[in-house]
Amino acid sequence: MTESVQHIDTLARRGIMFILSSPSGAGKTTISRMLLAADDQIKLSVSATTRPPRPGEEDGVHYHFVDDAAFDRMIEEDDFYEWAHVFNYRYGTPKGHIRSGLKDGQDVLFDIDWQGTQQLFQKDQQDVVRVFILPPSIAALQRRLENRATDSGDVIESRMDRARSEISHWDAYDYVVINDDVDECFAKVRDILAAERMKRQRQTGLIPFVRELMG
Numbered sequence: 001m002t003e004s005v006q007h008i009d010t011l012a013r014r015g016i017m018f019i020l021s022s023p024s025g026a027g028k029t030t031i032s033r034m035l036l037a038a039d040d041q042i043k044l045s046v047s048a049t050t051r052p053p054r055p056g057e058e059d060g061v062h063y064h065f066v067d068d069a070a071f072d073r074m075i076e077e078d079d080f081y082e083w084a085h086v087f088n089y090r091y092g093t094p095k096g097h098i099r100s101g102l103k104d105g106q107d108v109l110f111d112i113d114w115q116g117t118q119q120l121f122q123k124d125q126q127d128v129v130r131v132f133i134l135p136p137s138i139a140a141l142q143r144r145l146e147n148r149a150t151d152s153g154d155v156i157e158s159r160m161d162r163a164r165s166e167i168s169h170w171d172a173y174d175y176v177v178i179n180d181d182v183d184e185c186f187a188k189v190r191d192i193l194a195a196e197r198m199k200r201q202r203q204t205g206l207i208p209f210v211r212e213l214m215g
Contacts, residue, residue: 011205015102016196017124019110019117020189022133023163025144027179031133032111035184035193042107042193045098047127048074051089064094082112082119089159093120102127107197114169129196131189132173136180138164 020035022028036044048064050071059065067073069103074080083092093116098108110120114132121128135141141163145156170176175192179185200206 005108011203011209013105013197013204014127014202015104015108016042016193016202017045017098017108017110017120017128017191019112019120019130020130020133021112021114021117021131021166022034022179023135023141023166024159025141025148026133026135027185028111028133030185031179031184031189031199032109035109035189038190038211039193041105042109044107045093045110047091047093047112048080048083049089049091051091059135070089081123082116084113084119086113091116095177107193114166114172118172124185126201129175129192130173131177132170132190133185133189134167134176134178136178138143143184 008147013156020028020032023205032044035042046060046062046064048071050066050068051063053059053063053065057063057065068090071083071092074092074094075083079094080092081098083090083097089111093110093112101108110116112120117130121130126167135144138160142156142160145151151159177188177192196202
């Protein structure tokens, strides 16, 4: 046996399209930020949107900001993995270089709702991992929305109605995590990602590794 066998930690693998979904206020954006800060093997998918930029948002960094005509063209050219209407605007995931990145082992994080999750899963089932984050209670969810102090009462009520609708689709996900404590929730999400990375069907370097082991 030679010394040339590649170390198991560096074996080639396919990347993951890692989806985090939750009703507004349940924590997916916070968990997403924590994951991106802690793990340099995953990057955020940048969505296109018809919504105008908010203060501090940069085009191409937070979103690709496009007008309705440009968004329509992208739909016609089949340039989206998924797209959906959310609060009077449209959001979509451009295909771009995602597929080639997955082949090279790049993981991509998606912060999208259940409709986008369905569309993405239908187009690329083998690479998609779906995680849904639940609040500990409806009352806790409403308190979180109210504590933001950024929305009117009517907007909060609208978000609560939408939250109940989104929660009803919890069983369309591979994993469901309750966010009662943000650190514990984050730890569970990281465990899910680590386990999915190690699935045999994603370890494309295993076949040549095992062949060399067997001589």
